[in-house]
Amino acid sequence: MDDHHIEQAWQFYRKLGSPKFICAPMVDQSELAFRMLTRKYGTTLAYTPMLNSKIMVESKTFKDEFFTTCPEDRPLFAQLCGHNPQILIKAALMIQDECDAIDINLGCPQGIARKGLYGSYLLEKRELVLTIVKELKQNINIPVTCKIRIFKDIKRTLDLTKDIQQSGCSILTVHGRTKEQNKDLVGQCDWNIIAQIKQLLQIPVFANGGIYTWSDVERCLQETKADAVMSSEALLENPALFSGQIKDLNELAIEYMQFAKQYNAKLPEIKAHLFKLLYTSLQVHTDLRSKLGSAKTYDQHLDIVIQLNRLRAHIPLENKFGWYKRYQNFKQPQPKDKDIQKLENIIKQQDLSLQNNNQE
């Protein structure tokens, strides 16, 4: 491998401050407001939601509507999807001055990605992937990074990651699941293959998948030796995940609403965030869940958050990590887990204050 490329990749990573805690690209969910909230609580690098390169190039309004950032929103990687190298280059040129790297989506498993030939379906087209990485690297002035899923065949996965590095990719994120491990088949994430890829490659490698608590973050770094950990679903449920502390989710929801106002989050983004942030409380206060479903304005959404906060909604223990685990076959965490103990203490305190309020 070209030593110069490897050295450049590390210089780039170090220039960003060697970030370890990464907010994943998430359609409709890693928007500016959410990124800023997670940055406040320990995220050291964030990705935009996936942006469709063809739509961005063809539409006059798409870029301004869907690529929003601000000077404090750094370091920032913008993720593109698509399979046409020329279109990807054009789209990257439109945004390269406002982000630190262009990431290529090689992991999306959805039907729409099959139709559009991008994400994990593009990953199957080895030559095209390598051409895209090379062409982008040659034609834009910021680094190119990739986010992949794994294949069932370990050797095929390892060979491809080596080729991607060789083509000029500066950072590789590995989601340790195959494209078939999706929705209710999501199952366990394979950290072992991530560890093998980290050992094989010379560029920085980020581990993604299976993060659920702060202790998972620490364990994942230890077990994979990856340079950073990227989280998606657990971060949606707890935007303060990377702070290593347990925060009150109702209060985080209020803070999110402040960021949403400040950074003009769209109503569907706000609604989707609140359903995840307040998942456990809304399982108890089902009337407010229905109200949230039909809320049509920012103020209506805010009103529900405030009402829940006033109620200091009681979170039943068995539901405490509800949303992330809603269809995952994870084992329940051991009772000794220190995060669980902290949470139990918070719930006990909430119980006490509820009892006190009832007595008053």
Ligand SMILES: Cc1cc2nc3c(=O)[nH]c(=O)nc-3n(C[C@H](O)[C@H](O)[C@H](O)COP(=O)(O)O)c2cc1C
């Ligand atoms: C709401 C949502 C939107 C997502 N959108 C994207 C996306 O735009 N680009 C991408 O590469 N992955 C996307 N993903 C996948 C995540 O980035 C991540 O790879 C996956 O959820 C596994 O990480 P986790 O176990 O921490 O959730 C999305 C996931 C979720 C839950």
